[in-house]
Amino acid sequence: MLMKPEQEKQIRQTVADPKIQLALYSATARLKEKREEVVAPEALPEYQELRTQANRIKKHTLENLDVYLEEFEANVEAHGGKVVYARNGQEVTDFILGLARERGVKMLVKSKSMTTEEIHLNERLEHHHLEAVETDLGEYIIQLAHDRPYHIVAPAVHMTRQDVADVFEKNLTDPRTEEPGKQAMIARRNLREKFLEAGIGISGANFLVADSGAVCIVENEGNARLTTTAPPIHIAVAGIEKMIPRARDLAVFLKLLARSGTGQLLTVYTSFLSGPRRGGEADGPAEFYVVLMDNGRTRLLADAEKRQSLYCIRCGACLNACPVYRKIGGHNYPGAYSGPIGAIITPQYQGIAKDPWLPFASSLCGACAEVCPVKIDIPKILLDLRKEVMEDRAARGDGFLERKAFQMYGWLTRRPKLYALAGRIGARMARAPGAASMGPAAKWASVREVPLPARKSFRDQWREREKSK
Amino acid sequence: MAGTGEIEVTPREEILDRVRKALGRKAGQGRDRVPEPRIRIPEIPPERRVALFAERLEALGGKVYRAAALAQVRDITAGILEGSAAVCSMDPLLEKAGIPGLPGVVSGFGDEPSLRAACAAAPFGITGADYGLAETGSIVTRSVSEARLISLLPPAHIAVLPVSRMLTGLDEFYSELPMPADAASSTVFITGPSRSADIEMILVRGVHGPRVIHVIVVDEEHATNR
Ligand code: SF4
Numbered sequence: 001m002l003m004k005p006e007q008e009k010q011i012r013q014t015v016a017d018p019k020i021q022l023a024l025y026s027a028t029a030r031l032k033e034k035r036e037e038v039v040a041p042e043a044l045p046e047y048q049e050l051r052t053q054a055n056r057i058k059k060h061t062l063e064n065l066d067v068y069l070e071e072f073e074a075n076v077e078a079h080g081g082k083v084v085y086a087r088n089g090q091e092v093t094d095f096i097l098g099l100a101r102e103r104g105v106k107m108l109v110k111s112k113s114m115t116t117e118e119i120h121l122n123e124r125l126e127h128h129h130l131e132a133v134e135t136d137l138g139e140y141i142i143q144l145a146h147d148r149p150y151h152i153v154a155p156a157v158h159m160t161r162q163d164v165a166d167v168f169e170k171n172l173t174d175p176r177t178e179e180p181g182k183q184a185m186i187a188r189r190n191l192r193e194k195f196l197e198a199g200i201g202i203s204g205a206n207f208l209v210a211d212s213g214a215v216c217i218v219e220n221e222g223n224a225r226l227t228t229t230a231p232p233i234h235i236a237v238a239g240i241e242k243m244i245p246r247a248r249d250l251a252v253f254l255k256l257l258a259r260s261g262t263g264q265l266l267t268v269y270t271s272f273l274s275g276p277r278r279g280g281e282a283d284g285p286a287e288f289y290v291v292l293m294d295n296g297r298t299r300l301l302a303d304a305e306k307r308q309s310l311y312c313i314r315c316g317a318c319l320n321a322c323p324v325y326r327k328i329g330g331h332n333y334p335g336a337y338s339g340p341i342g343a344i345i346t347p348q349y350q351g352i353a354k355d356p357w358l359p360f361a362s363s364l365c366g367a368c369a370e371v372c373p374v375k376i377d378i379p380k381i382l383l384d385l386r387k388e389v390m391e392d393r394a395a396r397g398d399g400f401l402e403r404k405a406f407q408m409y410g411w412l413t414r415r416p417k418l419y420a421l422a423g424r425i426g427a428r429m430a431r432a433p434g435a436a437s438m439g440p441a442a443k444w445a446s447v448r449e450v451p452l453p454a455r456k457s458f459r460d461q462w463r464e465r466e467k468s469k
Numbered sequence: 470m471a472g473t474g475e476i477e478v479t480p481r482e483e484i485l486d487r488v489r490k491a492l493g494r495k496a497g498q499g500r501d502r503v504p505e506p507r508i509r510i511p512e513i514p515p516e517r518r519v520a521l522f523a524e525r526l527e528a529l530g531g532k533v534y535r536a537a538a539l540a541q542v543r544d545i546t547a548g549i550l551e552g553s554a555a556v557c558s559m560d561p562l563l564e565k566a567g568i569p570g571l572p573g574v575v576s577g578f579g580d581e582p583s584l585r586a587a588c589a590a591a592p593f594g595i596t597g598a599d600y601g602l603a604e605t606g607s608i609v610t611r612s613v614s615e616a617r618l619i620s621l622l623p624p625a626h627i628a629v630l631p632v633s634r635m636l637t638g639l640d641e642f643y644s645e646l647p648m649p650a651d652a653a654s655s656t657v658f659i660t661g662p663s664r665s666a667d668i669e670m671i672l673v674r675g676v677h678g679p680r681v682i683h684v685i686v687v688d689e690e691h692a693t694n695r
Contacts, residue, residue: 066488225678245503282584
């Protein structure tokens with residue numbers, strides 16, 4: 001079977017946990033509703049046009065990515081920054097460790113970045129005794145709790161205020177409170193010191209802007225601004241697919257990103273950063289680096305059909321729209337990315353053999369494609385991946401019975417007399433008590449609602465009606 | 470090992486090479502025509518812009534004031550501060566309005582550590598704003614005219630925006646300034662007070678940035694040219 005028993009058990013637990021179900025349902029419902037309000041035709045008549053444009057610009061950028069990478073690099077350097085290429089997480093880590101060692105840095109602050117989550121950067125750095133402090137409120141809680149983010153834009157969505165109080169009580173010296181407002185102030189106070197002491201600030205990038213050599217970062221709390229302003233060194237880590245050609249393309253992307261993600265017109269802070277502090281500027285980092293990471297992306301790029309998976313701007317709208325994500329939540333998806341986007345990119349980054357069930361974790365209802373601001377055809381990619389998984393299994397001799405069963409079915413349907421006979425026999429057998437839980441079909445039927453066949457088949461009923469006319 | 474004759478491929482070369490192979494492209498090959506983004510500047514008369522800006526920013530919990538002259542900016546600021554200390558940026562408009570002369574207001578730092586220390590301690594930060602974006606209730610600050618920390622570290626932010634700088638929105642901004650990186654290392658859109666909904670989706674203000682933002686929109690034709 002495709003899924004390991006532990007995984008299946010874990011999913012059943014999530015679905016049976018009323019606390020998590022309530023949190024998941026209400027959070028995703030809120031985000032969904034807010035999105036719908038701000039992309040409605042009355043609110044944004046050009047919404048569909050913007051989606052088409054965003055899709056076209058991303059398509060174009062990826063199809064010409066080598067040119068844009070070089071252009072981006074030249075412009076970062078023209079502004080006094082430096083571009084570092086990294087083939088994988090190890091090379092990202094090595095670069096940061098090397099720089100930290102050279103500059104004598106013991107502690108660094110981080111703003112929310114799914115890319116560094118993808119490569120487990122914090123664990124890697126801590127392994128080398130370099131403290132990396134997450135500063136987004138949700139990520140801070142998650143880090144203190146030694147947990148994993150649950151949602152692309154709402155990492156601690158599965159935790160209650162009591163959970164947060166427990167985590168803070170265990171890790172900090174502040175008096176316990178279960179009030180979210182006060183909890184946020186505790187985080188503010190504790191993290192303020194870190195911002196002012198840290199030797200390096202690490203951010204992600206929502207967009208890499210080729211014509212400007214700039215990174216664009218959106219956020220609501222101000223922690224990304226602090227991370228990229230207060231420490232003397234700023235390092236932005238981003239996948240190569242985050243590229244867009246020009247600053248003015250942001251007129252399209254910024255209008256879509258916050259609306260799709262949180263239902264805001266713009267996030268509170270949109271930072272457009274190019275290079276270190278310049279002559280005459282009062283503050284800002286003295287050194288500026290952009291790490292451009294591959295980590296499986298070029299493999300994906302080679303696949304012209306599935307290349308569009310790289311258009312993703314990580315808004316999270318497809319998670320909120322997905323009936324499967326809304327039931328099973330973020331932790332049941334392996335890797336950093338959950339929901340429909342996780343189901344398509346994780347198998348492509350890590351190879352389909354590792355978690356072959358992932359592309360099947362969807363009802364193919366199409367809700368994800370409908371809300372995606374860059375129009376990724378997620379259901380189609382899921383189908384392609386399913387086909388690949390089955391082919392891969394066939395090549396390794398797995399899934400023999402299921403395949404044989406469908407082959408036999410195909411053979412039967414081409415032989416009407418035999419088909420009718422087999423139908424009558426099959427129906428009688430299936431109506432026998434406990435039939436669905438017996439034999440080789442049991443496992444298949446255990447996760448599906450198998451309807452009971454009628455006592456008399458349609459064919460038989462039809463024939464009788466014709467006769468009695 | 471030295472002397473084996475093997476040339477080490479740098480990650481840069483390898484990634485660019487992989488990208489080209491994936492796309493079937495050659496080094497030095499030009500790029501296809503790039504599609505133009507949709508940029509359409511809506512027609513919104515100046516007074517309506519200010520009203521829209523105020524509507525949007527107030528919906529987010531910001532406060533908007535209207536000043537007919539620079540002298541009024543000073544009074545409004547003094548009214549907000551109520552004697553509290555503040556760090557004031559070097560914006561000539563603020564200087565002209567006489568804000569650095571208000572009691573408790575400090576301005577002009579010789580070095581960064583003292584700027585940092587002042588920002589970390591002050592209850593208010595006062596800056597100019599290079600632009601306003603009416604459709605979203607945003608202000609734009611750039612490092613060329615502002616220290617970045619003044620609008621970031623203090624728990625409250627006061628920004629003074631000349632009405633002539635009120636743009637309709639993002640589209641007009643990117644037509645006016647298609648290359649923001651040419652002028653400054655940092656261009657930031659600020660849209661309301663700092664916020665988070667990370668705990669139970671409950672809205673909390675002032676998580677890391679200012680909890681409060683006041684924007685004073687001032688009529689000034691002759692005040693400054695930036
Ligand atoms: S796939 Fe589309 S909807 Fe999902 S996170 Fe990415 S951009 Fe958003």
